[in-house]
Amino acid sequence: MxxxxxxxxxxxxxxxxxxxxxxxxxxxxxxxxxxxxxxxxxxxxxxxxxxxxxxxxxxxxxxxxxxxxxxxxxxxxxxxxxxxxxxxxxxxxxxxxxxxxxxxxxxxxxxxxxxGAQQAFQWAVSYPDQVESIVPVCGTAKTCHHGVVRLESAISCLQADVNWNNGDLLGPLENGAEARARHWAAWVYSQEWWRKELFRDNGDASPQDVIKFFVSRFGSSKANDVVSQARTWLxxxxxxxxxxxxxxxxxxRFIPARVLYMPDGTDLYFPLTAARYEKQHLKHTCLETDTLIMGPRGRRGMGWQGAxxxxxxxxxxxxxxxxxxxxxxxxxxxxxxxxxxxxxxxxxxxxxxxxxxxxxxxxxxxxxxxxxxxxxxxxxxxxxxxxxxxxxxx
Structure with a gap:
C-alpha cells in the first residue's frame, strides 16, 4: 500500500x-x-x-x-x-x-x-474466492525493470522543464510536453508502423506531424497526474x-481464476515475452493469443481492433x-x-x-x-x- x-x-x-x-x-x-x-x-x-x-x-x-x-x-x-x-x-x-x-x-x-490488465491480475490475487475469471489484455502481473526504466524516462521529460519546480508548476510545461510527446510516439506505435510510414493513413506527411499531434494532445494534460499514474504503473x-x-x-501460481490472457506481438510496453513468462506459472490459462490485437499501429491500433x-x-x-x-x-x-x-x-x-x-x-x-x-x-x-x-x- x-x-x-x-x-x-x-x-x-x-x-x-x-x-x-x-x-x-x-x-x-x-x-x-x-x-x-x-x-x-x-x-x-x-x-x-x-x-x-x-x-x-x-x-x-x-x-x-x-x-x-x-x-x-x-x-x-x-x-x-x-x-x-x-x-x-x-x-x-x-x-x-x-x-x-x-x-x-x-x-x-x-x-x-x-x-486495467494489471488490476485484473491484482483482483485474482487479492480476492481469489470472489473472482470467477480475469481477462488481462496487453498488460502483465508485474512491471519489469525495462518498464520501470521506460516510465522513469517519461517522467524525466516533464521534470526537465524549467517550469516543473519540483511539481509546483510555475507555468505550462511546453518543452516538457514536447519531450513527452516524442517519447510517447516512439513507444506507442510499432517499428513496423514507422517503417511502412503508416502515419500517412492518418493524414500526417512526416514523423514531425505525428509529434505535433501528440504535443497538442498532451498539452492540456495535468503534469502531476501523468507522474502519479506513471508511479503507480512502475x-x-x-x-x-x-x-x-x-x-x-x-x-x-496462487490464482485459482480462469485466465484469458491476451498479449500482443506488437506491444512495446508489455512485450509478448513477458506474457509468456507469466503464463507458464498460471494454472488455468484458458487461452493465450499472440495474434495482432493492435496490429502494426501498436497501442494506437486498439481502437481498430476493440470490437x-x-x-x-x-x-x-x-x-x-x-x-x-x-x-x-x-x-x-x-x-x-x-x-x-x-x-x-x-x-x-x-x-x-x-x-x-x-x-x-x-x-x-x-x-x-x-x-x-x-x-x-x-x-x-x-x-x-x-x-x-x-x-x-x-
Whole structure:
C-alpha cells in the first residue's frame, strides 16, 4: 500500500457523487470512476457482450485525472503532495464499493487493458474466492525493470522543464510536453508502423506531424497526474501482495481464476515475452493469443481492433454471448464489469451507457424487455472526488 493511500480510498467511499438532472437517482448505477473517453476497448464492448444481460461498468484509476488525482484533490494533498497510490489501492476500494455498497456477490469476470490488465491480475490475487475469471489484455502481473526504466524516462521529460519546480508548476510545461510527446510516439506505435510510414493513413506527411499531434494532445494534460499514474504503473507487482514476499511466480501460481490472457506481438510496453513468462506459472490459462490485437499501429491500433477483441472475450469467457442472442440461463452471481485504463462486471437489473457524446454523461437503463424496448433511462453526471483525510500517512 502506498503511504497515504487510505486518504484517497476513503474519499472515494464517502465523497463520491453522481447528481441526477431533475430525475430520480439510480442507486445501482452510481459510479466511483468515470470511464476514460480514450479507453480503446470502449467502442467494442457491445460487439461481444450483451448489455441487456450483463451490467457493464467502466471504472477509472487513482491519479488518472478522472478519479481522485493530484489535479482535483483539495489541499493539502493536491499536486505533488498527492499520496503515492498502487494498483492494489484501486482494486481494494473498488472491491469495498462493489461488495459492501452495491452488494455484488461474485463478479463474473474482471477485464482490463494495459493498467486495467494489471488490476485484473491484482483482483485474482487479492480476492481469489470472489473472482470467477480475469481477462488481462496487453498488460502483465508485474512491471519489469525495462518498464520501470521506460516510465522513469517519461517522467524525466516533464521534470526537465524549467517550469516543473519540483511539481509546483510555475507555468505550462511546453518543452516538457514536447519531450513527452516524442517519447510517447516512439513507444506507442510499432517499428513496423514507422517503417511502412503508416502515419500517412492518418493524414500526417512526416514523423514531425505525428509529434505535433501528440504535443497538442498532451498539452492540456495535468503534469502531476501523468507522474502519479506513471508511479503507480512502475510500482505494480502482484508478488508484493501480502503473503508472497515479492515472489511474483508464487502469486501467479496462487490464482485459482480462469485466465484469458491476451498479449500482443506488437506491444512495446508489455512485450509478448513477458506474457509468456507469466503464463507458464498460471494454472488455468484458458487461452493465450499472440495474434495482432493492435496490429502494426501498436497501442494506437486498439481502437481498430476493440470490437474483435471484445467479441473473443464474450465467446471465451461468457460463452458466445452476443447482442440479440437468447440468454442461455440467468447468471445469478455475476456479470461483467470492465476496467477503463481499467474494468469489472456483474449482472444486475440495469446497465450503463454513455449518452449525448459527453465524457461526463451517463444513461441508466433497465434490461431489454420482451418487447425489445429498454426501460426508463436516467441520466447521471459524475464528478471528481475530493479527499477528506487530514494526514498523508493515515
Amino acid at each position: 502506498g503511504p497515504g493511500a487510505a486518504a484517497c480510498a476513503n474519499s472515494l467511499r464517502h465523497d463520491r457523487y453522481a447528481r441526477s438532472q431533475g430525475r430520480e437517482r439510480c442507486p445501482g448505477a452510481l459510479l466511483v470512476y468515470r470511464h476514460h473517453r480514450r479507453q480503446p476497448l470502449s467502442g467494442g464492448v457491445e460487439a461481444g457482450i450483451d448489455p441487456a444481460k450483463y451490467f457493464i461498468v467502466f471504472t477509472e484509476l487513482f491519479g488518472s485525472g478522472k478519479s481522485s488525482s493530484p489535479s482535483n484533490t483539495a489541499k493539502p494533498f493536491d499536486g505533488r503532495r498527492f499520496p503515492v497510490t498502487t494498483i492494489r489501492d484501486t482494486v481494494r476500494i473498488c472491491h469495498q464499493l462493489w461488495f459492501e455498497e452495491l452488494k455484488v456477490r461474485r463478479p463474473r469476470s474482471v477485464v482490463g487493458f494495459s493498467m 510500482r505494480h507487482d502482484v508478488g508484493g501482495s501480502p503473503g508472497f514476499d515479492g515472489d511474483v511466480e508464487a502469486a501467479l 474483435a477483441v471484445c467479441s473473443q472475450i464474450g465467446k471465451e469467457v461468457l460463452g458466445a454471448v452476443t447482442p440479440g442472442s437468447a440468454p442461455r440461463e440467468p447468471v445469478r452471481d455475476g456479470g461483467w464489469v470492465r476496467a477503463g485504463c481499467n474494468s469489472i462486471w456483474w449482472e444486475r437489473d440495469c446497465f450503463l451507457t454513455r449518452g449525448c457524446g459527453r465524457s461526463d454523461s451517463w444513461s441508466w437503463c433497465a434490461p431489454v424487455s420482451s418487447s425489445g424496448r429498454h426501460g426508463r433511462c436516467r441520466r447521471l453526471v459524475c464528478g471528481p472526488v475530493r479527499s477528506t483525510r487530514s494526514s498523508p500517512g493515515s
